[in-house]
Amino acid sequence: MKLKFASIAFTITLSTICQPLFANNTVKPSPNGISLPEAYKDWKVISISHRTDNQSMRTILGNEIAVKAAREGNTNPWPKGSILGKLVWKQKAEEHWPTAIAPDKFVHAEFMLKDSVKYKDTGGWGYARWLGLDQKPYGNDKSFALECMACHTPVKGNDWVFTTPAVMP
Amino acid sequence: MKLKFASIAFTITLSTICQPLFANNTVKPSPNGISLPEAYKDWKVISISHRTDNQSMRTILGNEIAVKAAREGNTNPWPKGSILGKLVWKQKAEEHWPTAIAPDKFVHAEFMLKDSVKYKDTGGWGYARWLGLDQKPYGNDKSFALECMACHTPVKGNDWVFTTPAVMP
Numbered sequence: 001m002k003l004k005f006a007s008i009a010f011t012i013t014l015s016t017i018c019q020p021l022f023a024n025n026t027v028k029p030s031p032n033g034i035s036l037p038e039a040y041k042d043w044k045v046i047s048i049s050h051r052t053d054n055q056s057m058r059t060i061l062g063n064e065i066a067v068k069a070a071r072e073g074n075t076n077p078w079p080k081g082s083i084l085g086k087l088v089w090k091q092k093a094e095e096h097w098p099t100a101i102a103p104d105k106f107v108h109a110e111f112m113l114k115d116s117v118k119y120k121d122t123g124g125w126g127y128a129r130w131l132g133l134d135q136k137p138y139g140n141d142k143s144f145a146l147e148c149m150a151c152h153t154p155v156k157g158n159d160w161v162f163t164t165p166a167v168m169p
Numbered sequence: 170m171k172l173k174f175a176s177i178a179f180t181i182t183l184s185t186i187c188q189p190l191f192a193n194n195t196v197k198p199s200p201n202g203i204s205l206p207e208a209y210k211d212w213k214v215i216s217i218s219h220r221t222d223n224q225s226m227r228t229i230l231g232n233e234i235a236v237k238a239a240r241e242g243n244t245n246p247w248p249k250g251s252i253l254g255k256l257v258w259k260q261k262a263e264e265h266w267p268t269a270i271a272p273d274k275f276v277h278a279e280f281m282l283k284d285s286v287k288y289k290d291t292g293g294w295g296y297a298r299w300l301g302l303d304q305k306p307y308g309n310d311k312s313f314a315l316e317c318m319a320c321h322t323p324v325k326g327n328d329w330v331f332t333t334p335a336v337m338p
Binding site: 041042043044045047048049050051052053057058059061087089094095096097099100101102103105106109130132133134135154155158162163164166167168169 | 210211212213214216217218219220221222226227228230256258263265266268269270271272274275278299301302303304323324327331332333335336337338
């Protein structure tokens with residue numbers, strides 16, 4: 001009986017300790033081992049964009065390290081631990097103001113995680129993307145990140161980041 | 170001496186109590202008496218838009234009450250205490266991806282504060298706007314809010330709000 005109690009206590013303790021690591025356990029990690037960042041929808045805004053070439057709308061959010069860096073203009077390079085998150089939607093015209101373009105269907109959430117050592121093979125950034133509302137990881141294997149790098153090559157001199165933090169008061 | 174200490178203590182206490190009310194004391198209130206909401210740049214994202222009719226980009230943020238309502242689909246009417254904040258920039262093409270439209274110069278921050286009693290003369294919402302990086306209040310007198318209402322009349326049936334909260338996972 002004592003052993004049973006000990007076992008239950010151990011299980012509860014382990015669950016409590018591991019909760020922050022597995023809170024997104026219904027969402028599979030990216031093929032390069034990156035887990036969906038916690039509570040990314042609650043992050044602060046760094047910028048937004050409207051890609052007219054593929055009719056999509058984006059908001060670029062950042063974790064605390066990234067937002068601090070953005071507000072201080074300390075973004076080339078971005079500091080270690082920065083995470084940039086981009087939420088992407090297809091576009092639609094606002095019903096009551098049709099010249100205003102707004103988010104429609106959710107497309108994906110994608111992330112760049114800065115760690116020059118851990119992600120040295122991909123320019124110091126770890127890339128990850130989860131598709132749709134069911135957040136299916138993008139990529140068949142970890143080589144998908146080479147696609148990301150290829151696309152980001154024009155901004156290699158800008159620490160691989162397209163986004164310029166929006167000016168705010 | 171005792172009186173002096175008491176006076177200092179009283180002053181410190183008063184400053185501490187009043188700090189949240191006057192933390193934005195360098196920014197003047199709107200002519201209808203609304204103060205610039207605290208830390209609005211740190212609020213969570215509700216949606217974004219690109220107004221192609223006046224070449225501007227917007228992010229729509231919300232205070233905790235508004236974001237909770239947006240995520241629960243409880244927005245017609247929005248609950249009392251909701252504040253919607255809109256940061257507006259002129260648009261520019263991204264230097265390294267010119268078909269992507271992004272924020273350029275900051276134009277203004279504008280707000281809608283829901284209180285059906287307090288703001289009953291303006292459809293249950295208090296309107297306020299601060300112009301530019303120096304955050305000059307918009308409007309010569311409180312009648313400026315009638316302009317806001319006139320513009321928002323097409324969405325009277327949507328509790329006077331144009332924004333549809335963006336769908337997120």
